[in-house]
Amino acid sequence: MFIVEVQDKRYVKELKTLLELYNGNSLVKPIKTREKHSDVDGKSVKLFQLKTSITNVEELQKLLENYENCVSIAECADSENISSTSGVNFTITLLDYIRAYLAAQESYSSEFIEDVIANHCSPKYSLYPPLILFNHSPVKQMFISALWQEQIFKNSDETRTHFFEQMIQQVFIPTSSQNGVEFSHVAVNNPIQKADNIWRKPLSIIPLFGDFSTKDVNFDNPTHENFEKGFWCSTVQNGIYQEWAPIYTMFSRGNIKEKARILVTEKTKSTLCHFKDIANNDVLDMYCGIGYFTLSYLKRDCRYLFGFDLNPWSCEGLRRALTSKKNSKFVKQNSCYIYNESNEFAMQRLKDFEASSISTADNNCKLKIRHINMGLLPTSEPGWAVALDVAYRFHGSCLVTTLHVHENIHNDEVKDGSFVNEKLLPALLSFKKQNHYNNIESISVTHVEKIKTFAPDVWHVCIDTDIHFKCVSETCM
Numbered sequence: 449m450f451i452v453e454v455q456d457k458r459y460v461k462e463l464k465t466l467l468e469l470y471n472g473n474s475l476v477k478p479i480k481t482r483e484k485h486s487d488v489d490g491k492s493v494k495l496f497q498l499k500t501s502i503t504n505v506e507e508l509q510k511l512l513e514n515y516e517n518c519v520s521i522a523e524c525a526d527s528e529n530i531s532s533t534s535g536v537n538f539t540i541t542l543l544d545y546i547r548a549y550l551a552a553q554e555s556y557s558s559e560f561i562e563d564v565i566a567n568h569c570s571p572k573y574s575l576y577p578p579l580i581l582f583n584h585s586p587v588k589q590m591f592i593s594a595l596w597q598e599q600i601f602k603n604s605d606e607t608r609t610h611f612f613e614q615m616i617q618q619v620f621i622p623t624s625s626q627n628g629v630e631f632s633h634v635a636v637n638n639p640i641q642k643a644d645n646i647w648r649k650p651l652s653i654i655p656l657f658g659d660f661s662t663k664d665v666n667f668d669n670p671t672h673e674n675f676e677k678g679f680w681c682s683t684v685q686n687g688i689y690q691e692w693a694p695i696y697t698m699f700s701r702g703n704i705k706e707k708a709r710i711l712v713t714e715k716t717k718s719t720l721c722h723f724k725d726i727a728n729n730d731v732l733d734m735y736c737g738i739g740y741f742t743l744s745y746l747k748r749d750c751r752y753l754f755g756f757d758l759n760p761w762s763c764e765g766l767r768r769a770l771t772s773k774k775n776s777k778f779v780k781q782n783s784c785y786i787y788n789e790s791n792e793f794a795m796q797r798l799k800d801f802e803a804s805s806i807s808t809a810d811n812n813c814k815l816k817i818r819h820i821n822m823g824l825l826p827t828s829e830p831g832w833a834v835a836l837d838v839a840y841r842f843h844g845s846c847l848v849t850t851l852h853v854h855e856n857i858h859n860d861e862v863k864d865g866s867f868v869n870e871k872l873l874p875a876l877l878s879f880k881k882q883n884h885y886n887n888i889e890s891i892s893v894t895h896v897e898k899i900k901t902f903a904p905d906v907w908h909v910c911i912d913t914d915i916h917f918k919c920v921s922e923t924c925m
């Protein structure tokens with residue numbers, strides 16, 4: 449068992465929620481505290497200790513990836529005794545392997561080896577079976593710098609292959625949390641490039657080992673065969689299985705807290721400002737991708753979910769997750785409709801849906817869109833008007849539709865509310881006026897959730913915006 453230790457009280461609630469939501473509750477109560485004496489000045493500090501039933505340390509590390517600078521993980525000897533040792537260094541095995549590999553080559557001096565370990569290794573990675581995806585360190589450039597290519601891999605495919613084969617064999621032994629799936633691929637992730645990347649494909653992922661099957665693939669218009677032969681990897685978060693082709697689409701762990709907001713219910717004891725009335729209402733996910741949010745809404749038992757995405761690879765990943773046995777407990781038949789096209793078609797698609805359900809006598813199939821998710825960065829502005837149109841036309845019996853507006857905005861704009869008051873609300877009110885949407889009573893922002901930092905002082909936020917409708921008999925039944 450492991451203990452998550454954190455000094456800053458502000459994170460305790462968030463960590464508690466994350467652990468409670470993970471695998472049906474991985475928090476072992478009670479939360480304790482302990483005093484720790486600083487080695488530097490001898491002063492004592494209070495640490496909060498959250499015990500977890502997660503037994504796989506890598507799984508726990510992954511779950512807490514966004515908190516890596518403020519938490520440490522300590523081993524807990526048994527269910528009663530919490531050891532107060534310092535955080536376990538889980539990267540030691542990989543570094544040991546690199547050190548031993550270099551030492552075995554004879555040609556390297558011990559100074560060279562220690563220099564490699566200290567200055568050219570940044571052993572942070574995510575495990576997405578069967579892929580090991582290393583974080584990109586612009587300074588250390590592990591595996592990709594000239595030093596690695598020329599001096600260690602000697603510009604030889606054979607040497608590189610041998611290095612990674614041995615690394616996988618010795619360090620990345622499959623565990624039960626990966627269902628025993630063996631690792632077969634290694635890559636380095638680079639941050640998303642901004643320009644011309646609306647599909648969010650991680651153009652800068654660098655394959656290092658394994659067959660990523662990129663030959664003869666039509667990215668924009670993939671064939672069934674391309675999908676079949678493509679390289680897919682997976683992960684499980686909050687008990688939800690997700691699958692994606694890492695060359696063609698992205699996966700961001702950082703959204704885990706936002707997914708948690710969707711999963712939290714009135715009954716969960718959580719301080720997160722969560723999404724209300726999902727069960728039995730309808731949802732539009734305007735940028736559904738591989739389904740970060742879509743799958744969470746389905747787990748919360750929404751009635752119908754309509755998802756739109758331009759990227760065919762993301763839609764295929766979502767299709768795989770929807771049909772996977774691993775999600776079969778919560779994905780109900782005929783509850784999710786994914787369209788591989790621009791969300792500009794949402795109005796028409798929803799009209800067609802209502803019309804067809806009437807003709808197939810699916811009784812009472814008037815849509816009632818309660819939530820609209822708009823997860824496009826750096827701004828979801830291109831979708832604001834569509835969202836308001838859909839809310840207006842399809843709120844049905846819901847007297848409020850909440851837009852979840854994702855944006856990257858400067859910290860100052862979060863603090864002084866200028867983005868909301870000078871940009872978002874005026875734009876929505878102006879659409880309302882232009883379209884004579886008199887049935888809209890008010891538009892108000894109820895919450896701004898800071899999801900993660902995008903750049904220094906720039907936050908990825910989600911702005912919960914309620915569109916309130918007047919109760920007119922035709923729509924409000």
Ligand SMILES: C[S@@+](CC[C@H](N)C(=O)[O-])C[C@H]1O[C@@H](n2cnc3c(N)ncnc32)[C@H](O)[C@@H]1O
Nearest residue numbers: 647735736737738739740757758759790791823
């Ligand atoms: C940040 S990603 C969304 C991630 C998503 N939540 C997921 O689970 O993968 C933004 C997505 O919006 C899609 N996109 C951009 N413009 C779009 C549009 N007009 N209509 C539909 N999808 C769009 C991109 O293809 C991309 O997959």
